[in-house]
Amino acid sequence: MTPRSIIALAIAAFVAFVVSDSLFVVNQSESAVVRQFGRFVRETSEPGLQAKIPFVQEAIKFDRRILALDMPSQTLLVGQLQVVVDPFTRYQITDARAFLNSVGGSEDVLRGRLEPTVNSVLRAVFNRFRFEDILSEKRDQIMQEIREQVDKDVQAAGYGIRIVDVRIRRAEFPEQVTQSVFTRMISDRDRVASEIRGRGTSESRRIRAEAEATSTKLLAEAQRDAQRLRGEGDSEAIRIIGEATNKNPGFYNYYRTLQAYRTALGPGNTTFVLGEGDGFLNLFSKPSAPQ
Amino acid sequence: MSWNQGGGPWGGPPGGQTPWGNRPSGEGPDIDEMIRRGQERIRRLVPGGGRGPFGTFALFLLGAFVLVALQGLAQGNILGFYRVNDGEIAVIQRFGAVVREEQPGLRWLVPVVEKFTAVSTKKALTLQIAGGTRMGDDSVSNRMITRDLNLVEVDFTVQWRVSDPRKFLFNLRDPEGTLRLAAESVVREYIGRSTFDDIIPPEQNEILNPVTVQADGTTVPVEETVPVVQTGSQVVNLKVQMQERLQKLLDEYESGIYITDLQLTRPVVPAPVKSAYDGVQQAGNDAKSNINRAVVDANATLANARGEADSIRLQASAYKTQVTEAARGEADRFGQVLQSYEAASATAATRLYLETMEQVLGNANKVVLGNGANSALPYLPLDVLRRTAPAAGGQQQ
Numbered sequence: 001m002t003p004r005s006i007i008a009l010a011i012a013a014f015v016a017f018v019v020s021d022s023l024f025v026v027n028q029s030e031s032a033v034v035r036q037f038g039r040f041v042r043e044t045s046e047p048g049l050q051a052k053i054p055f056v057q058e059a060i061k062f063d064r065r066i067l068a069l070d071m072p073s074q075t076l077l078v079g080q081l082q083v084v085v086d087p088f089t090r091y092q093i094t095d096a097r098a099f100l101n102s103v104g105g106s107e108d109v110l111r112g113r114l115e116p117t118v119n120s121v122l123r124a125v126f127n128r129f130r131f132e133d134i135l136s137e138k139r140d141q142i143m144q145e146i147r148e149q150v151d152k153d154v155q156a157a158g159y160g161i162r163i164v165d166v167r168i169r170r171a172e173f174p175e176q177v178t179q180s181v182f183t184r185m186i187s188d189r190d191r192v193a194s195e196i197r198g199r200g201t202s203e204s205r206r207i208r209a210e211a212e213a214t215s216t217k218l219l220a221e222a223q224r225d226a227q228r229l230r231g232e233g234d235s236e237a238i239r240i241i242g243e244a245t246n247k248n249p250g251f252y253n254y255y256r257t258l259q260a261y262r263t264a265l266g267p268g269n270t271t272f273v274l275g276e277g278d279g280f281l282n283l284f285s286k287p288s289a290p291q
Numbered sequence: 292m293s294w295n296q297g298g299g300p301w302g303g304p305p306g307g308q309t310p311w312g313n314r315p316s317g318e319g320p321d322i323d324e325m326i327r328r329g330q331e332r333i334r335r336l337v338p339g340g341g342r343g344p345f346g347t348f349a350l351f352l353l354g355a356f357v358l359v360a361l362q363g364l365a366q367g368n369i370l371g372f373y374r375v376n377d378g379e380i381a382v383i384q385r386f387g388a389v390v391r392e393e394q395p396g397l398r399w400l401v402p403v404v405e406k407f408t409a410v411s412t413k414k415a416l417t418l419q420i421a422g423g424t425r426m427g428d429d430s431v432s433n434r435m436i437t438r439d440l441n442l443v444e445v446d447f448t449v450q451w452r453v454s455d456p457r458k459f460l461f462n463l464r465d466p467e468g469t470l471r472l473a474a475e476s477v478v479r480e481y482i483g484r485s486t487f488d489d490i491i492p493p494e495q496n497e498i499l500n501p502v503t504v505q506a507d508g509t510t511v512p513v514e515e516t517v518p519v520v521q522t523g524s525q526v527v528n529l530k531v532q533m534q535e536r537l538q539k540l541l542d543e544y545e546s547g548i549y550i551t552d553l554q555l556t557r558p559v560v561p562a563p564v565k566s567a568y569d570g571v572q573q574a575g576n577d578a579k580s581n582i583n584r585a586v587v588d589a590n591a592t593l594a595n596a597r598g599e600a601d602s603i604r605l606q607a608s609a610y611k612t613q614v615t616e617a618a619r620g621e622a623d624r625f626g627q628v629l630q631s632y633e634a635a636s637a638t639a640a641t642r643l644y645l646e647t648m649e650q651v652l653g654n655a656n657k658v659v660l661g662n663g664a665n666s667a668l669p670y671l672p673l674d675v676l677r678r679t680a681p682a683a684g685g686q687q688q
Contacts, residue, residue: 068464
């Protein structure tokens, strides 16, 4: 290479450098602060190619998308209950200049500032509610209140950000409480089981007793019908015999008495003591036939 | 997070690897030598032999051309030409600013100045959140607290796609991470609003619907039957609410994400409670079999009673037949006797009497006393008379 071409190359490099330093690209997702020897000149969130004075001005770019701050879990007191919560915060850099000046444009520095703020607000707000509220529809309202409070604090601190929202990713009981919850759930289930068993026992008893009662009723009804039938039979018999005997009651009396003698005094150990006066023996001592 | 890395919905420039990234390194040939050879080659190509001011200009143009081509290749286009696949939308940025969106097909952009990012708005993406699956966070569990302060383990799956590439690319630094956190918080929120039984419906126990065994042996439900709750509907309802809430949240972030589905894949009872929970089912089964046995017994009892009742009725009916028929017979007999008696009443009565007495007295022990027997009667040893009776009776039969 000749010295001339080296010089040409150097010049070209210098020109390229000047041109590149007088232009900067602001991405769609970025905003930028332009400073001149440290003095704030302007802030832009207009994406595209922008110009600045080379060497004299510097462009500092910031992400203006919604950023996440996922915070470590911590134990809070909600009402009377200890609860482990994992909060997360979404924020957005709205004022790049303020952001730059307050936390040096560093998200890590901001994290260090924001975490305690969110935590203390969480503590303060949660403490006013019962745990049940956090689980209820009130949760939205509570989180909204937290968001607003954090936002207010952040505005007051002038970090140049806005809080998009604060949410609880998870809320859990500490291990000890979890164990006692399990114990309660187990006893609860045991209670339900015993209720079901008891129900089964009483149900089966009821079914048996009902069957007994029904069968008693069935038998009683049968007895009732049986008595009726017997009565019918008896009355029918009386009627039939009555009809027959009414033709000659005197003879019936006579005839039936004789029949009764035959059956009642029938063969057996009956001993008759008869005298001559008895009808059957009235011929006993009268050898002649009556005229 | 850069969107040039794989894993996202964007299929844009080939991630990471630049076209020259694989050039073998190490001791190459002498660079001066290379430049010299290159110059010679170009001289041969370029008109004018590459000498003079015109030649330098041509050299410069060629260099610029090569640079543009290489830069384009790095960004996935060939001299500004690139293709957008079906289902994708390409977002074109000029110096970082979004200038337009392009539909599928062969497209062109101004090289160097513009670059494109293609995002699929059709691709179905899945986010699974299950116990212990989140990276770098061992403490994560899928245990959630329900409204009645029970714990339940819920895994869930979110199906999503990009609905607005521009929002998706430029509004959130970490859209997927945001989706994950938002989904988790929403699911927990709604689990917290539900009762344990909403999420894990209890077994439908038929015990809740008491039955009774009727006299004819059929089993019918007792009137006060509890209406059957449509279980599962709560879960479906919950799922819909969660999905709506998550969508709303993502819309608030202007995330450009559309939730196509949210499923609770595995709501389960936590392990320590499992056996107690199974115990309830066990109790239900026990109770059921207990009741079944009772029904069996009831059926037996009732069958017995029905048979007994029938037998009682039949016996009575037989009695009725018996007495009426006996009466009929007696009546007929009497009627016939009466008839003959009326025909020969003078001797018939005597004959009947004598026949009867003959039979009665003929078969019995007798003591006949003459006149004055009445006074002697008190002195007769009745015991002796009685004692002789069986022997006498036995002979007479």
